[in-house]
Amino acid sequence: MAEILVLAEHQDGEVKKVTGELITLARRFGEPAVVWAGPGAEQGQQRCAEFGAARIYAAEDAVFDDYVVAPTAELLAELVRAKAPALVLIAGTGEGKEIAARLAVKTDSGLLTDAVDVTPDQDGNPVAEQSIFGGSTVVHSRVKRGTPIVAMRPHSVTPEPAPGAAELSPVSLAETADGAKVTGRVVAERGERPDLTEATIVVSGGRGTGGAEGFGIIERLADALGAAVGASRAVTDAGWYPHQFQVGQTGKTVSPQLYMAIGISGAIQHRAGMQTSKTIVAINKDPEAPIFELADFGVVGDLFKVVPQLLDEIGKRKQL
Amino acid sequence: MNIVVCVKQVPDTAAERKLKPSDSTLDRASVDGLINELDEYAIEEGLRIAEAQRETGTEAEVTILSMGPEKAAESIRKALSMGADQAVHLLDDGLAGSDALSTSYALAQVLKETGFDLVICGSESTDARMGVLAAMLAERLGVPQVSLASKVDIDGTAIRIRRVSDDGYHEVEASLPAVISVVEKINEPRYPSFKGIMAAKKKPFRTLSLADAGIDPASVGLAGAGTEVVDFAERPPRQAGVIVKDDGDGGVKVAEFLVAQKFI
Numbered sequence: 333m334a335e336i337l338v339l340a341e342h343q344d345g346e347v348k349k350v351t352g353e354l355i356t357l358a359r360r361f362g363e364p365a366v367v368w369a370g371p372g373a374e375q376g377q378q379r380c381a382e383f384g385a386a387r388i389y390a391a392e393d394a395v396f397d398d399y400v401v402a403p404t405a406e407l408l409a410e411l412v413r414a415k416a417p418a419l420v421l422i423a424g425t426g427e428g429k430e431i432a433a434r435l436a437v438k439t440d441s442g443l444l445t446d447a448v449d450v451t452p453d454q455d456g457n458p459v460a461e462q463s464i465f466g467g468s469t470v471v472h473s474r475v476k477r478g479t480p481i482v483a484m485r486p487h488s489v490t491p492e493p494a495p496g497a498a499e500l501s502p503v504s505l506a507e508t509a510d511g512a513k514v515t516g517r518v519v520a521e522r523g524e525r526p527d528l529t530e531a532t533i534v535v536s537g538g539r540g541t542g543g544a545e546g547f548g549i550i551e552r553l554a555d556a557l558g559a560a561v562g563a564s565r566a567v568t569d570a571g572w573y574p575h576q577f578q579v580g581q582t583g584k585t586v587s588p589q590l591y592m593a594i595g596i597s598g599a600i601q602h603r604a605g606m607q608t609s610k611t612i613v614a615i616n617k618d619p620e621a622p623i624f625e626l627a628d629f630g631v632v633g634d635l636f637k638v639v640p641q642l643l644d645e646i647g648k649r650k651q652l
Numbered sequence: 653m654n655i656v657v658c659v660k661q662v663p664d665t666a667a668e669r670k671l672k673p674s675d676s677t678l679d680r681a682s683v684d685g686l687i688n689e690l691d692e693y694a695i696e697e698g699l700r701i702a703e704a705q706r707e708t709g710t711e712a713e714v715t716i717l718s719m720g721p722e723k724a725a726e727s728i729r730k731a732l733s734m735g736a737d738q739a740v741h742l743l744d745d746g747l748a749g750s751d752a753l754s755t756s757y758a759l760a761q762v763l764k765e766t767g768f769d770l771v772i773c774g775s776e777s778t779d780a781r782m783g784v785l786a787a788m789l790a791e792r793l794g795v796p797q798v799s800l801a802s803k804v805d806i807d808g809t810a811i812r813i814r815r816v817s818d819d820g821y822h823e824v825e826a827s828l829p830a831v832i833s834v835v836e837k838i839n840e841p842r843y844p845s846f847k848g849i850m851a852a853k854k855k856p857f858r859t860l861s862l863a864d865a866g867i868d869p870a871s872v873g874l875a876g877a878g879t880e881v882v883d884f885a886e887r888p889p890r891q892a893g894v895i896v897k898d899d900g901d902g903g904v905k906v907a908e909f910l911v912a913q914k915f916i
C-alpha cells in the first residue's frame with residue numbers, strides 16, 4: 333500500500349487538531365506516515381497513533397523551528413524522493429501553504445491549496461474539493477504532474493480515531509536549507525476563550541461597536557455563550573481589537589456552528605471568512621446591510637439595545 | 653537598490669466572478685480588472701523602501717513586474733502612477749491558464765533577467781487566494797523567503813521583518829537579496845496624484861513575450877500547469893432567513909432563536 337505523507341503541526345510536543353484531520357484523510361488513500369519536523373516526536377507519538385498513523389518520520393532538529401519554512405520543505409522533498417508517496421497532505425495555514433509551495437517547486441508537482449475535502453476518484457487518485465470566490469463556487473481539482481500535494485483548510489473534516497503503530501523512524505536532512513532566521517516569537521494573549529478557528533460559537537463585532545470600549549459588549553456576549561471573539565477588519569485596523577482575531581479574506585477563516593455578526597456590514601472580504609458557518613445571526617441597524625443576505629436570523633436594530641437585552645435573557649435562562 | 657514588485661491584475665472582488673465552462677479558467681474578460689488589493693501594499697512598501705534608501709544616498713529603483721493579459725497593462729500603469737519607476741509586462745497567449753507552479757517559473761525567469769535586490773509580493777491574490785507565490789519565487793531564485801510581513805526594516809543588506817503567525821508574530825531576519833510578501837497591516841497605500849498619472853505615461857514600459865524572456869512554452873499555460881479542474885458548480889445561495897425589526901424585543905427574539913437552535 334502506498335504511503336501518504338502527513339506533515340504534523342505541533343507545538344511543544346503537542347499535536348494540533350488539524351494533524352488528526354489530515355491523518356484521517358490520508359487513510360482513504362494508503363498508509364499514513366507522519367512527518368515530524370523539529371523536537372518532540374516522542375511526545376506526539378501517542379496522538380498520531382490514535383488516528384491511525386503507521387509511522388512517524390522524525391527529524392528532531394532545531395533547524396526546523398529556527399528557519400522560516402525552507403528546511404521543512406527540504407525534508408519533505410527528500411522524503412518524497414525516497415518514499416514516493418501517493419499524496420502529501422499539509423495543513424493549509426499561512427505557513428503550511430508556503431511549505432507546500434516550496435515542496436511543489438522542488439519536486440515539480442502540482443499543488444492544490446485551500447481544500448475542504450479530498451476523495452479518491454475511480455483510479456484511487458486524489459480529487460480535492462475547493463470553495464472559491466468567497467464560497468460562491470465549488471471546484472473539484474486534481475494534480476496532473478508529480479506527487480499530488482494538497483494543503484487542507486483546517487477544521488474542514490472531523491478527525492476519526494483508528495489504530496496505528498506510529499512507529500518512530502528517525503530521519504535527518506541530507507541537504508542544508510536555511511535562509512530566513514527566526515529570532516523571536518511573540519504570542520498574543522487569548523485568555524480563557526476558545527480558539528477562534530476551533531470554536532463552536534463565534535461572536536464577531538464590527539465598526540458598529542463604535543470603539544474599543546463599545547467592543548466590550550462583544551466580549552461579554554461571547555463569554556455568556558462560551559464563544560470565541562472575532563472582529564471585522566474595520567475593528568482591527570482601528571486598533572479596537574488585535575489583528576489575530578480578524579475574520580475574513582485576510583484574517584481567519586471560521587466555520588462554526590453559530591456565527592454572530594454584530595455591527596458588521598458583511599463586505600465580501602468579511603464574508604469570505606465566515607460564510608460556511610452553519611448558522612448565522614446578524615444584528616445591524618441598517619436593513620440594507622449585505623450581512624442579512626446570509627443570515628438565518630437577523631435583527632434590524634441598535635446593537636447597544638439588542639445585545640444588552642440578549643445578555644439579560646441569557647442570564648435569566650441560566651438561572652432557571 | 654533594485655526593487656521589483658510583483659503585481660497581479662485580478663477581477664474586482666465586488667463583481668460576480670465565474671469560471672468559464674469551456675476550460676474552467678477564470679472569466680477575466682467579462683469583469684473589471686483591478687490591481688490585486690494586496691499588491692497595492694506591496695507597491696507602497698517598495699516605494700517607501702526606495703525613498704528611505706535614497707534618503708541615505710543609495711540609489712534605488714522600483715520596477716513593477718506583472719504577468720497577465722493585455723488588460724493588465726492598465727493596472728501596471730496605475731502602479732507606475734503611484735510612483736514606481738518602470739515596468740515589465742509579461743504578455744503572451746501561451747501563458748493563459750498557468751497555475752501557481754508555472755506562474756512562479758515564468759516570473760522567476762524574468763527576475764533572473766532583470767536582477768533584483770528585493771522582490772516584493774502581496775500576501776495573496778484575491779482571485780486565486782493561494783498565498784504561495786513568494787515562497788515559490790524564493791525557492792526558484794535560491795534566496796531567503798521573508799514573507800507575511802506586517803513590518804519591514806532594512807539596514808544595509810540586513811532585512812528584518814515581523815512575520816504574522818496564527819497566534820501572534822515572529823521576528824525574522826535575513827540578508828538581501830530576498831523575496832518578501834506583505835500583509836495589509838503593513839502600510840496605507842497612497843493614491844496616484846495627477847502629476848503621478850501624467851508622469852506614468854512617459855515611464856519605461858517593456859512588454860515581453862515568452863521568447864523574449866527565455867520561457868519554455870511547454871512549462872506554462874494550461875498544458876504546463878501541474879493541476880487541473882475536474883468540474884465545478886456554483887453553490888446554491890443560502891436559504892433566506894428570518895429578519896425582524898427591533899421593536900423593543902429584538903434581544904428576546906435572538907434569545908428565542910438561539911434557544912430553539914439549542915445554542916442556549
Ligand SMILES: Cc1cc2nc3c(=O)[nH]c(=O)nc-3n(C[C@H](O)[C@H](O)[C@H](O)COP(=O)(O)OP(=O)(O)OC[C@H]3O[C@@H](n4cnc5c(N)ncnc54)[C@H](O)[C@@H]3O)c2cc1C
Pocket residue numbers: 537538539540541563564565566567578579580581582583584594595596597598599600601602605615616617618621633634635636689690836
Ligand atoms: C484586501 C482587503 C482585504 C480585506 N480583508 C478583510 C478581512 O479579512 N476581514 C474583514 O472583515 N474585512 C476585510 N476587508 C475590509 C472590508 O472590505 C470591509 O471594509 C470591512 O469588513 C468593514 O467592516 P465592518 O463591517 O465592521 O464596517 P462597516 O462596513 O463600516 O459596517 C459597520 C456596520 O455597522 C452597522 N452599525 C453601526 N452602528 C450600529 C449600531 N449601533 N447597531 C447596529 N449596527 C450598527 C452599520 O449599519 C454597518 O452596516 C478587506 C478589504 C480589502 C481591500
Ligand SMILES: Nc1ncnc2c1ncn2[C@@H]1O[C@H](COP(=O)(O)O)[C@@H](O)[C@H]1O
Pocket residue numbers: 658659660661688690691694717718719720752755759772773774775776777778780781782783784785786
Ligand atoms: N500573474 C502575476 N503577475 C505578477 N505577480 C503575481 C502574479 N500572480 C501572483 N503574483 C504575486 O504573487 C502574490 C501572491 O499570489 P498568489 O500566490 O496567487 O495568491 C500576489 O500578491 C502578487 O504579488
